[in-house]
Amino acid sequence: MSSESPNSAHNPNFESHHFTAPVIEAGHTYATVTDRISSIVLKRRTPIGWYIGFFITFLVVQMLMMTVTYLVMKGIGIWGNNIPVGWAFDIINFVWWIGIGHAGTLISAILLLLRQEWRTSINRFAEAMTLFAVACAGMFPALHTGRPWLDYWLFPYPNAMGIWPQFRSPLMWDVFAVSTYATVSALFWFIGLIPDFATLRDRAKSKPFKIIYGLVAMGWRGSARHWHRFENAYLLLAGLATPLVLSVHTIVSFDFSIGIVPGWHATIFPPYFVAGAIYAGFAMVLFLTIPLRKWYGLEDFITMKHITFMAKVMLATGLIVFYGYIMESFFGWYSGNGFERFMIHDRQTGNYAFIYWILIFCNGVSPQVLWFKRVRHSIPMVFIVSVIVSIGMWLERFVIIVQSLHKDFVPSSWGNYAPTAWDFSMFFGTIGLFFMLLFLFVRFLPMISIFEMRTILPEAKIKEGAKAA
Amino acid sequence: MPSKDRHINFALMRDRILSKGGGKQFWRSLEELSDSPEFQEFVEREYPQHAEEWDSAVERRTFLKLMGASLALAGLSGCAYQPPEKIIPYVNNPEDAVPGKPLFYATAMPFGGIASGLLVRSSDGRPTKVEGNPDHPDSMGATDRFAQGSLLDLYDPDRLTTVTFAGQSRPWTSFLGDMATMLNTERQRKGAGLRFLTETITSPTLAAQMKGILTELPSAKWHQYEPASRNNAGVGSVFAFGQATNTTYDFEKADRIFSIGSDFLNCGPGSLRYTRGYARRRRTEGDDPNVNMNRLYLVEDTFSITGAKADHRLGLKPSEMEPFARAVAAAFGVKFGGAVGSAGAHGPWIAALVKDLQSARGKSIVIAGAEQPPAIHALAHSMNDALGNVGATVFHSGALEANPQDQIASIRDLVNDLNSGVVETLVIVSGNPVYNAPADLNFRDAMQKARTRVHLTSHDNETSELCHWLVPESHYLESWGDARAFDGTVTIIQPLIEPLYQSKSAYELMAAFSQQVDRKGYDVIRDYWGSQITSDFDATWNKAVHDGIVPNTVYQTSTAAVKTDWSNQQTAPPQNPPAGGIEINFRTDPSAYDGRFVNNGWLQENPKPITHITWDNVAYVSPRTARDLGLNQKEGWTGGNEKVDTINVSYQNRTVGNVPVWILPGQPDGVITLHLGYGRTRAGRVGNGIGYNAYAIRTSDSPWAIQGASVKATGEMHEIASTQLHFNMENRHLVRIQSVDEYRKKPNEAAELEPNPPRDESFYPQYDYKNQGLGYAWGMAIDTSSCVGCNACVVACTSENNIPVVGKEQVMRGREMHWLRVDAYYGGKDENKPEGPYFMPVPCMHCENAPCEPVCPVHATVHSAEGINDMVYNRCVGTRYCSNNCPYKVRRFNFLLYQDWDTPTYKLMRNPEVTVRSRGVMEKCTYCIQRIQNAKIESEREGRAVRDGEIVTACAAVCPAEAIVFGNINDPNSRVSKLKNQGRNYPLLADLNTRPRTTYLSVLRNPNPEITENA
Secondary structure (H helix, E strand, C coil): CCCCCCCCCCCCCCCCCCCCCCCCCCCCCHHHHHHHHHHHHHCCCCCHHHHHHHHHHHHHHHHHHHHHHHHHHHCHHHCCCCCCCCCCHHHHHHHHHHHHHHHHHHHHHHHHHCCCHHHCCCHHHHHHHHHHHHHHHHHHHHHCCCCHHHHHHHCCCCCCCCCCCCCCCHHHHHHHHHHHHHHHHHHHHHHHHHHHHHHHHHHCCCHHHHHHHHHHHCCCCCCHHHHHHHHHHHHHHHHHHHHHHHHHHHHHHHHHHCCCCCCCCCCCHHHHHHHHHHHHHHHHHHHHHHHHHHHCCCCCCCCHHHHHHHHHHHHHHHHHHHHHHHHHHHHHHHCCCHHHHHHHHHHHHCCCHHHHHHHHHHHHHHHHHHHCHHHHCCHHHHHHHHHHHHHHHHHHHHHHHHHHHHCCCCHHHCCCCCCCHHHHHHHHHHHHHHHHHHHHHHHHCCCCCHHHHHHCCHHHCCCCCCCCC | CCCCCCCCCHHHHHHHHHHCCCCCCCCCCHHHHHCCHHHHHHHHHHCHHHHHHHHCCCCHHHHHHHHHHHHHHHHHHHCCCCCCCCCCCCCCCCCCCCCCCCEEEEEEEEECCEEEEEEEEEECCEEEEEEECCCCCCCCCCCCHHHHHHHHHHCCCCCCCCCEECCEECCHHHHHHHHHHHHHHHHHCCCCCEEEEECCCCCHHHHHHHHHHHHHCCCCEEEECCCCCCHHHHHHHHHHHCCCEEEEECHHHCCEEEEECCCCCCCCCCHHHHHHHHHHCCCCCCCCCCCCCCEEEEEECCCCHHHHHCCEEEECCHHHHHHHHHHHHHHCCCCCCCCCCCCHHHHHHHHHHHHHHHCCCCCEEEEECCCCCHHHHHHHHHHHHHCCCECCCEEEEECCCCCCCCHHHHHHHHHHHHHCCCCCEEEEECCCHHHHCCHHHCHHHHHCCCCEEEEEECCCCCCHHHCCEEEEECCHHHCCEEEECCCCCEEEECCCCCCCCCCECHHHHHHCCCCCCCCCHHHHHHHHHHHHCCCCHHHHHHHHHHHCCECCCCCCCECCCCCCCHHHHCCCCCCCCCCCCCEEEEEEECCCECCCCCCCHHHHHCCCCCCCEECCCCEEECHHHHHHHCCCEEECCCCCEEEEEEEEEEECCEEEEEEEEEECECECCCEEEEEECCCCCCCCCCCCCCCCCHHHHCCCCCCCEECCCEEEEEEEEEEEEECCCCCECCCCCCCCEEEHHHHHHCCCHHHHCCCCCCCCCCCCCCCCCCCCCCCCCEEEEEECCCCCCCCHHHHHHHHHCCCCCCCHHHHHCCCCCCCCEEEEEEECCCCCCCEEEEEEEECCCCCCCCCCCCCCCCCCEEECCCCCEEECHHHCCCCCHHHHHCCCCCCEECCCCCCCCCCHHHHHHCCCCCCCCCCCCEECCCCCHHHHHHHHHHHHHCCCCCCCCCCCCHHHHHCCCCCEEEEECCCCCCHHHHHHCCCCEEECCHHHCCCCCEEEECEEECCCCCCCCCC
16 A cells, blocks of 8 residues: 555554554455455355354353253252352352453443544454343343242332332342343444444345344435434443443442452442453453454454553553452451451461462463563463453452352351352353354354444545544 | 114104103103014014013113112022031130140150150140240250250151051051960969060159059069160169169259269250259349359360360369269268279369368259269269258259169160070060160170060161061150159150050050050059049149149158268279270260150251261360371361261270261360260161261170270261351450459450440431330340350250251251351360350341341341341342341351151141241241230230240240340340340440340359469
8 A cells, every 4th residue: 555545654644543553454445344244244154163163152051051940940059059158159150241241341332432443343242242241141140049030029110019129239239230231232232233234134145134134224224314313323322331331340349348248348349340340351352352353364354453452451450450459458457357357368378268369360460461562462372361361350259259258257157168060060051152142143243343344444534524433 | 772673663653652641751762762563573682581671661760670680689590509508617616725826735755764844835736846844843944955856756757657567567456466365375474484675764654554564473574774874873872872862953052063074054854954053153133243153163074065164174084083083072081992092183173172162061062974983973972961962952862763773784684584585575665775785785686586576666766677566656745644853743744636646655555464455545644643642633633734743743852861881882993094095985966865866857957066066976086186096177168068087996896987086175185985876777767877876886884984995097088067167266256255253343344345336326317116116126135154055945946937957968068047056166275175165046136237138139138116137038039148248147048948848747847837938038037026926916915015024935945044035125124124234245246236136145254263274
């Protein structure tokens, strides 16, 4: 390309922010972008790898179905929860999944409002990841109750009993927060997909797909009026979704900080949890991005810029989380409260101390390698760190929930916790569900936002101010 | 009107109009007005039954009347006529029986032959709860945990239901016929081939029956054997007094107590009364700092709860007990066949003890444990004599047993007869001698030499397996009988229900061997007492049965003095064993006792006092000895499990294998205590295959302690389920301990140890509990100084509130369902010489600022105006946040379906006033809300307020130490208010500002300042 191309580093109009890698590789046009992305969905031959992957995750989902059936038939007792550890894998997994979802919303909504171009190629599947993560997360509070068929009592519907739910309970706030989150995310995602559904509808060869895509495209014609309304709706939803990034995990953190248990009752939890959520979420986005761009040849769209940016976000949030750990230890000691001091001491030297120290390594120590530019630019290294961070974030919830509960105020009631096979099968089952849904998503929906990618092409940047959001 | 057929005949209409006279005419349509034939046909078609009325131009009003009447009558015409069936209302119901309202009947539970008075609640004709009889001199309203558990035994689905012969069901008459044939033969040789083996019998009626049989058949013999009888006490009393003597004590009058291995606070005849007396001298009721507390010294060769409560305790080996006792006795001038005994290293301790006892002449008690050898009992009697206690705090009387025998000698005699082949017919009345007779006698083989074996038994057990005739035994709750209490008082045992199965009582069985076979128990008992009560029998009988006490049966106390020459009878004192050897002793298991309760789920799951072990028996080992033997244990991962090493114990070529050890701080060094009662093979679905059988090495020469056994670690570990695994208070002020001197100086010290936020230090307006509703505010005060840790309250709560049994695996997962638990915390710094443990019953605190309430998303746990934290089972969805947020961890969750919906007999047993909870709901102590409501309803009906002491929660009712007090804290004169006003009163975890309604009173210790190394 000539040096006049907006993407060239020599071009004075180059709107980069001193990145070494471009947001999108040079040499693409509207047509190539659209073709590239939509052909993944529409081409006749699905790669054999997809079938294998889908089949494996489908089997795992069957394991999940069996587990859930057995759970509802027999009761929570098939897990390892006991008194005093009333919550264990069930809530750990719930918080882990919800946390993961936050990255998607941050990328979709916050980065949109902040006009960060680099969000464009990753926001679609990041938002899909959020939705699927929230679906997996939602299974846990629904099924961890002793009588899950009565969960609907947590919703404030007018009823013949004359009772409302108890609104002072953080679990009620969860109901509102998570359902709002799921609704808004779904709407946001769906709205954003409409122009792409239309693209697929127009390009699909087989009749059934034409009809299906046509239905969900909601009659999109691409007219100016449609685009105008679309932009407004999209911005509004982004505005609605933005505070959710902060509020949902804050409310999830209230499940703990409202309790009196030492190790739970801490005011640092809201920001600490939100940072942790973004941390875990970006780790998961990286975990998905890196293989996807390789297998589907999307390196042109998801460039090193994205990888390094996300690595930097991981590092930043990792530092906040590490600060949280240090603060917890500090105020456990500084408070002078015997129960708090004991809790910190037990965390570091007690029965579950090995988990705590692995956690410190995973979440605190390992991301420090991302300070180094060479590491940030090394795809295998970034992938490994993202896996370690995902594990670390799960361990963090284990430490917070199980370790705090197993030894609290009255020593006669102390009791360890050990998971059963069903705890693991439920957890891995939801992982399988998550990946199965992602496989379906990748096969049937455009995993990168086609129309938004078009807007960041040089062709689109004809006039200043005419750039779509 | 039909639109098609408009048959309007105008001509007809005109004629009609003109033909009518003046006055109004009403019509609704022209068709009607014209009244053409077509119209009439239409009306007939449409309204057949009213066609006539319509036709005759009936007026509207008449029409409506007809319509109305027919409507009213239509209902009746719809009914087919039924012939009348008269139902008869319950007009003449049985006396006092109001359906739904429970009645209470006095009875007694014979335990080791000895009765403790009970009041049993009957709900709609079946017993649902065992309480103590407040008028009975032993129980005075309390019960022990075995009496509580015995209710479940009545409804045990594993009970035998019919008489069987060689496994085939037979009618009772068939048995009677067989016995009649046998008796014919035996009568010719005066019963030489007939033997009876019973457990300890105090029943006057049964003794009379036996006497009758033995008078008729003088060569027949009556043997008694029970593995945990008070045989040594009996033999010891014969040494001391020349005849079998029963001794009772008045602990309430005792300033100083010296126990030589006696676990008088735990079990044994009179233990309920002794605990009550002891506890009354252990606490303050008013604010008087001049506490007249007793002081308890104790030496023992194991670790008992009486030992835990002792102010000064020494742990000794079994072989050291007698020399120690002799050394103490010598200080009172009691010589013992020349040898003085050795004080060992304990000289100063003994000196201080002796000085203290002598300062309490006539106000002290020396008591020896049932398991101690007879010589120690005799020594204790001598010491009481020397201290002038007899007649003041110690009382002697005739033996309680109707036929006092040395039971070891008795069973040996029987086995000899069996082995020599002279026994034709052996009748075993209750008991399980094949399982629990001394191992060296080999009762199993000996018994099979009898030609015919009859067993009266509740279950098909190890003994019944080898018997021909099995007669199911009636439970005491379903049969008539009588028995003596610790002081001789006789209680007539009356049944609360017809026998559930075709069972017989011991009296009915013995009748089969008398002249009048096939008598009912009622007749037998009544006839016997008819012969004893000479005047006004009916009135006396009715009152005795009603009160639960037969008057004038309490034993007169004698002024028997210890024979001065008794010590000359003694054989040489026992040799001191080689130092360093491990000695083994046996104790009954705190849950299974001698094995009879091993099929009882409530007692199996009831945590054993101190160790909190369930569903297993263990061998106690001290920490030092465990280290020496290389034995270890470590906490498991699932919340209630502990992995322990196991040992094999061998003695005289017999071995009991895979015995799980339990490292118990406080257990004397060099002693391993084995617990009897487990390892059964034919106990029932609950009890089979649990634990090890210590009877396998228990011999007749020394049934309670042996030396020279070998102990070897197996290298295998066993998993034990325990409900408490951490016994250290971890610097938290849970149980607060003061010495009496400290209390006198600073009466409020216990309360002030932790900052207790004042009530109004809050942003929020405080609820006014004083002026609302009926003005009650319920609260509870638990005195940890009185509590002896017997766990009767736990079983009582289980019984009252339909609490399910979850089984060993679930207890290992930390999911036991007991609403009330008794925590045990050690004090002190040295694990080889620990203080305590101190016992602390923990029910729901019913906090005014309950942390569980704001976190429940569905309002399943709410607060009543009277201060009760109400648990609404049917609203609970089971998120378990309330349990996580409860700092006292008193909430229990039904993780699985723990209730047994299927077994039919349990449906009879459950308390109908308490919801039976299903899977997925949280439950917890309710302060027995059902009893509170009953009392409020009664009081409202009678137009008065609830009286103090009218509401007794299940736990408070059975506590022999009166440690739990419940009442209205708005009433400043209630007992609970007065207790809460004491300086000893404090809330648990006060700093959290939960404002619990259940508060505790601190432990008061009374150490002797002259003994320094013990705290």
